[in-house]
Amino acid sequence: MLIQVNNLTKTYKTSGGITTPALNDVSFTIERGEFTAIAGPSGSGKSSLLNILSALDAPSSGEVIFNEENLSTLNEKQLSYFRLHTIGFIFQAYNLINTLTAIENVEYPLLLQNISAKQRRLRAIDILEQVGLGDYLTRFPNQLSGGQQQRVAVARSIVTKPKVIMADEPTANLDSKTSASLIELMLKLNEEHTTTFIFSTHDKDIMDRAKRLILLKDGQIQS
Numbered sequence: 001m002l003i004q005v006n007n008l009t010k011t012y013k014t015s016g017g018i019t020t021p022a023l024n025d026v027s028f029t030i031e032r033g034e035f036t037a038i039a040g041p042s043g044s045g046k047s048s049l050l051n052i053l054s055a056l057d058a059p060s061s062g063e064v065i066f067n068e069e070n071l072s073t074l075n076e077k078q079l080s081y082f083r084l085h086t087i088g089f090i091f092q093a094y095n096l097i098n099t100l101t102a103i104e105n106v107e108y109p110l111l112l113q114n115i116s117a118k119q120r121r122l123r124a125i126d127i128l129e130q131v132g133l134g135d136y137l138t139r140f141p142n143q144l145s146g147g148q149q150q151r152v153a154v155a156r157s158i159v160t161k162p163k164v165i166m167a168d169e170p171t172a173n174l175d176s177k178t179s180a181s182l183i184e185l186m187l188k189l190n191e192e193h194t195t196t197f198i199f200s201t202h203d204k205d206i207m208d209r210a211k212r213l214i215l216l217k218d219g220q221i222q223s
C-alpha cells in the first residue's frame with residue numbers, strides 16, 4: 001500500500017468566524033501504480049483532498065500515511081523534502097516558468113535536487129522526447145499551445161521519478177481532443193514508469209479513462 005487516508009476532515013476558517021466544511025470523514029487507500037480519478041461537482045472537496053494528499057495543506061483531523069510515514073509527524077523541512085522527492089505536481093494552469101524554455105522548465109526540479117548539469121540535461125531531453133516534444137526543447141511557454149505546455153508540465157512532474165503524480169484538473173483548460181491525448185499520455189507514463197497517478201476532473205470522458213474512480217459529494221466519498 002502506498003497511501004492510507006484515515007478519517008480526514010477539513011474545515012476552513014475564514015474571517016468573521018465563518019467555517020466552511022470541505023471534507024467529512026474521508027477514508028481510502030491507494031496502491032502503488034494506481035491511475036485514480038477524484039471526481040465530483042464543484043465544491044465537493046476535490047482540491048482540498050489533493051492538497052492534503054500532497055502535503056500542501058494539513059487536515060483539520062484525520063491522517064495521511066504515505067509509505068508508512070504519517071505526514072502529520074513531519075516538520076516543514078521534512079515536508080519540503082517530501083514534496084520535492086516523492087510527489088510530482090501538474091496544475092490546471094500549467095504553472096510553467098515563463099522566462100525558462102521547455103527544457104529549462106523540466107530541468108528545474110532536478111536543479112532543486114542538486115542533480116549535475118549534465119544529468120539534468122540528459123534526463124530532461126529523454127522525458128521531453130517521451131511526451132512528444134523532442135522538437136520543442138528551446139521554446140518558451142508562450143511559444144507553445146496549451147496542450148504542449150501541459151505536456152511540458154507532465155514532463156516536469158515525472159522527471160524526478162516521483163512515487164506519485166498529483167494533478168488537480170489537469171485538462172480543465174484544454175479542448176476535448178487535447179484533453180483525451182493528455183490523458184492517454186498520462187496512462188502511457190503510468191504504465192511505462194509504474195508511477196501512481198491521482199488526478200481530479202469534472203470531465204466524464206476523462207473519468208472513463210481512469211482505472212479507479214473516487215466520487216466525492218459534499219466532502220464525502222460516494223463510491
Ligand SMILES: Nc1ncnc2c1ncn2[C@@H]1O[C@H](COP(=O)(O)OP(=O)(O)OP(=O)(O)O)[C@@H](O)[C@H]1O
Pocket residue numbers: 012013014020021022040041042043044045046047048049202
Ligand atoms: N481556502 C479556502 N477557504 C475557505 N473555504 C474554502 C477554501 N478552499 C475551499 N473552500 C471551500 O471548501 C469547499 C470544497 O472546495 P474545493 O475547492 O475542495 O472543491 P472542488 O471539488 O475542488 O471544487 P471545483 O470543482 O470547483 O474545483 C467549498 O465549499 C469551498 O468553498
Ligand SMILES: [Mg+2]
Pocket residue numbers: 046047048168
Ligand atoms: Mg478544485
